[in-house]
Amino acid sequence: MKVFISADMEGISGVATNQQLKTNSEYQRFRKLMTADVNAAIEGAFNGGAKEVVVADGHGNMSNILVEELDPRARLVSGNNRVMCQLEGLDDTFDGIMFVGHHGREAGSERTVISHTLAGICVNEMKVNDRVVGETEMNTLVAGGFNVPAIFISGDDAYVKEVQETLPDVKGAVTKRAVDRFAAELLHPEVARKEIREKAELAVKEIKSFKPQTVEGPVTFNIEFKGPQQAMMTTTLPTVELTGPRSIRFTCDDIVTAYKHMWGCVIIAMTATNGVLGSVNA
């Protein structure tokens, strides 16, 4: 049995503010905490019967997890030039996907800690076939394209509630109580990790009861960006239609292709924030 873990940082036990996740001395502490939460999920997965675990580091520069401290039974996808973004390495050989340390969507719950959708600098709202999605919901639909069900999530209480509105059966480990976007009532990391370990184990033991979320036929993404310059530069792609000063739409034949296309648009939008050639030394 193979389990895929998509790991993010905002929902990791101990995290309460954005500054803790930026490259500074605080960040080094939080990389260790992230690695420890992921290890708890890996241990739970193996205890539940998994034989193989692949972890994709999906926060910021996607190189946060300390490989030397990772459970040696797991493999790690690290680094950020990835066509499949937070799901690099996922394919139809996996039996379930877990989301460790994830967070609520931009403009979702008012409380969820450091809420955003994929790239806070540019994305205001993301819709898949007219349904507003956060990262977990979107990634779950993409995993469904590989016939892989979402089985476990961990993060703050508002995030877990938000996801369970559309994925009521997914096992949720609450790592903290969200007070505000930049404040939380924290559990001790050891307490949170026990919850992660136990719920992850349960999820894998019951893996056969989870159904993948699939999308039939062509998939349309509507993305509302924060700035008009971000939306405009994505129309360099012939598939993209401008639907408003800050919004775009495109359609692809299937969810996996549409996800890659969405990621391409977000990369363009991020680089367009302050002018696309602003940081190029050519």
Ligand SMILES: [Zn+2]
């Ligand atoms: Zn993140």
